[in-house]
Amino acid sequence: MCNFKKTLLTIIMGSFTMITVAQDFLPETLPWNGKSKSLIASPTDPWVTPGELTGLTESPSYEETMAWLEKLDENSPYITMIPIGLSEQGRAIQMLIVSKNQEFTADEIARSKKPLILFQAGIHAGEIDGKDAGMMLLRDINQGEKLELLDEANLLFIPILNVDGHERKSEYGRVNQRGPKIMGWRTNAVNLNLNRDYTKLETAGIKAVAKVINDYDPDLYIDIHVTDGADYQYDVTYGFVETGGYSPEISSWLSTQFKPEVDQALKDHGHIPGPLLFAANGQDFSEGNVAFSFSPRFSHTYGDIRHLPAILIENHSLKPFEQRVLGTYVFLEQAIKSVGDHFESLQNAVESDSDQSMESVVVKYGFRETPADSMEFLGIKSEKITSALTGNEYVSWQAEPITQQVPSILMDRPVSSVPVPKAYWIPSEWKEVIQKMKEHGIQMEVLEEAKELNLEYSTVTDYRMVSQPYEGKMRFQSFDLAKKYRKLTLQPGSVRVKTDQPLGELAVILLEPESVDSFFQWGYFNTILSQTEYMETYVMEPMIQSMLDQDPALKTRFEEELAKDEAFAKSPRRIYRWFYEQTPYIDQNWKVIPVGREW
Template sequence: MKNLRKSLLLPIIGFISIQASAQDFLPPTLLWEGKSKSLIADPTDPWVTPGELTGLTESPSYEETMAWLEKLSESSPYIAINSIGVSEQGRAIQLVMVSKDQDFTAQELSTSKKPLILFQAGIHAGEIDGKDAGMMLLRDINVGEKLELLDYANLLFIPILNVDGHERKSEYGRVNQRGPKVMGWRTNANNLNLNRDYTKLETAGIKAIAQVINNYDPDLYVDIHVTDGADYQYDITYGFVETGGYSPEISSWLAEKFKPEVDQALKDQGHIPGPLLFAANGQDFTEGNIAFSFSPRFSHTYGDIRHLPAILIENHSLKPFEQRVLGTYIFLEQMIKSVGNHFEELQEAIASDRDQSMETVVVKFGFRDTPADSVEFLGVKSELVKSEITGNKYVDWKGEPTTQIVPSILMDKPVSSVPVPKAYWIPVEWTEVIQKMETHGIEMEVLEEPKELNLEYSTVNDFKMVSRPYEGLMRFQSFDLKKAYKKITLQPGSVRIKTDQALGELVVILLEPESVDSFFQWGYFNTILSQTEYMETYVMEPMIQELLSKDPELKKRFDEKMESEEDFAASPRQIYRWFYEQTPYIDQKWKVIPIGREW
């Protein structure tokens, strides 16, 4: 009865009944009749996919997807399926391996003379186009007329990466997206965004991806998404790090060899390919398109810093699910041909980027001082309408094509760089960070006995934290650092990480505090900011008197500080703090980031 009375006090949460679907409120769609519609299997075909049976208006569940793929695998000598991890809710994350030579081990696939392509769907589980497109393509390779595609390359396909988010499915998954009817959720069961996790490795899905990249060593990595945001004519938009990255030769190969052929294949089938699109004003493209500099927490930029060719596909959310899936199919089919036809040049580009010298590493990019040249933009007509409800102006899309000339705003200007030391040292007590470095595939030496070293460390001076967590972690809003050498004895289990290795740039990005994706900025060293020992004023007062009387240099510095800094002179707390920091009693590890640099 007591619990019943308590429950009656809880608020009753309800939802407004909406008779129409959110799809009915989306902007009008442009008429589309692409040639790629011929790819859809007849409902009587024994290998029709579950999505095709609905006319590509729905997408199958996790169980239905894996059952269909298992059946296809059992019927084909060219397909094998392997679990690469287990999700937070206990579901298997499955990897489909496709090889005409029946190479199904990591050793065989990583050493094959054929290129190896890794493509994944459902990292954001509501954005599931790649799953249905991949199923259709594998069907046509194995029981259709496209087996010759396996002469070009071997394939690794992850149909659903965020498996828990995929099964958090409903008709209310993504209000801004035109289908499928039932959609999964963007984040995983812990409400973490997998495509913000490539550096910090908090999720089962991205840990699995890191292991696949390390073990199989793919030659191309493709991550398939669906956009949010503004309307335009393009249905398949995709991008890679073209400028302002860490793999310039790979970027050139993607721009000069890969992109023209994929774009032409899409156009031939009635699709309109375009670059990644982000409205400068956040609502339409009248003020231009921004080519953002993504940090390596994202899939394609993580690939770039590893010198792994990587592409981010963003199908347009306002285009019908059918159109998006078929465009993805065309992209994947031509992807296989283009990589196979230009594999030698791709290998040369990868080798060149891996061999480049590394004296400094850019840890932050910013906008250019002036926009790049304006570009032709295939837009959709719109007008700003004043809301009768809020008084705010919003964009009303009209569903009519228009061509505009808009500025191209590039964010590829180096803003901050750091010199690269010979090696970094991480003490054994920071086990979580060491384990994450291992998961990334970074080489390290492990101490077997204590070792005294004189290393350079960064100490945090003033800092300000963000007001709320980001991806579950408390990051820094601002900070400043000072560097100094310190003698330290490291215990067995501590590690030395040299920078002269294949993933040297990634090492710097993870360990240098100025990097926006460093473990420091992600908050993994926040405990160093807590002071745990103090000195009472009844000790401080006589100690200060003695220090001033016996140390003329100290007295001179104190007098100068009192004269030049009014806030300091007026604050007893700051004065005590300053003197405490001059004594050997101050915690020598307080605010010292525990990553030592060896020069």
């Protein structure tokens, strides 16, 4: 081999070696020796999990996970594992049903007097803590000394939701996360983010979850993630919609009855629980923590609008995998106990939120004009360093715990709301939208014969699209709307969606165009923006003259347009367009959003 080739190979291999140890550049972690380490099974235990055999430095593959869970299923009368969907690449999405009374069907569980808890792992497949924690917890319930937990609740456990992303695994999955050694990928096989899909329902995983929620009607829903971002002392951060949501009584229950008990259990086991954390300046918390108002495309806010108590766990990515898994175990175990102990009050909260009056629905929240009270923040000391390479200033974490008082910036101020009609009508030709409404579990009446109706519709008067797709969709950057009544004949198969139903708020969020997660803003009605018929100028010129001669009021309006808009007056194209829109030849459906409101 020539010297040049040897040199090139040395450079390439050197670069590769640097990449393979990229996690060595993560900030130094704080020492930890929590009580929860006692939860790890001995390597000689016949039910030790594959992850425990590695000292919780690795997590098993899809095949290894399912084989271990199938064995647990076969050896316990209290577990059954069922497929709830098929991934884009054809893998089964499995769910375990755990019941001491062996109530394994949706009907049996519905008749049970016990609460039902649904927890899922791997919606972002690299963030897999919940899978290993769930395996350990189910082992201890079914083969250990914690069977009494099933006196408190029945359980549904989805160990890997994004199964295809889980199997797109390598040592290069999540460079900002401290383990496991091999990690899966954030998105699914067609590069869609499942935790942006709860309203549009495009992924096999979230369609499966929606069906589980509709079929089994859980009393608590827990979605387990791992964070990105800054360093701090907290190892288990989690949140729910505390203010600015659609289920205030559920929020109160989670804040006052659930959270204090879970926090105490975590502290007792050597963990540091905290709220969801988002640095206001994107780097450190010197300028405060932002409590965002998530839209219902996310799991816990989707639960909130359904009046389903829902929690988002975000374990801290810079803490070791072992510490995060054990913290998740403690969280889930205490969640079972707390829901069992306070089930009656939880049911009352759900019933109260489900029965609240609904004259209008908030479709957009903004930040408060001034920050809320400051919060005590358990941070990590940092310093800002100017890069010699780029000149950019970046944060360097120093592995030294500090306590700060930082502003708590809340995004719970209602900015925009819409009045709620008696019902919505969706024409039969918009089958994809109708199907998605069904998959959400929204009640609908289906027309069996054609019917003429006079309904209110929104028309897009002006709009601008984003320059790049988001989650595969071309969304709106901005738009203006006008409302007017139209008399139309809807064909058989069209549906009426009444708003006085359990998922009435969700129907409003999906169908009102002002909602950021409406089908309109997600782009499902974009074809209405295309004009398909035009009028030639040799027809327009004589027709315009005739229109002006016959209609003095039209002539006055035209002269007013010329006077107030110089650009309009100088644009033959816009003048022709203006007159065309005054004629009955213009497409009456152009830019009309095909969702009618019945008042």
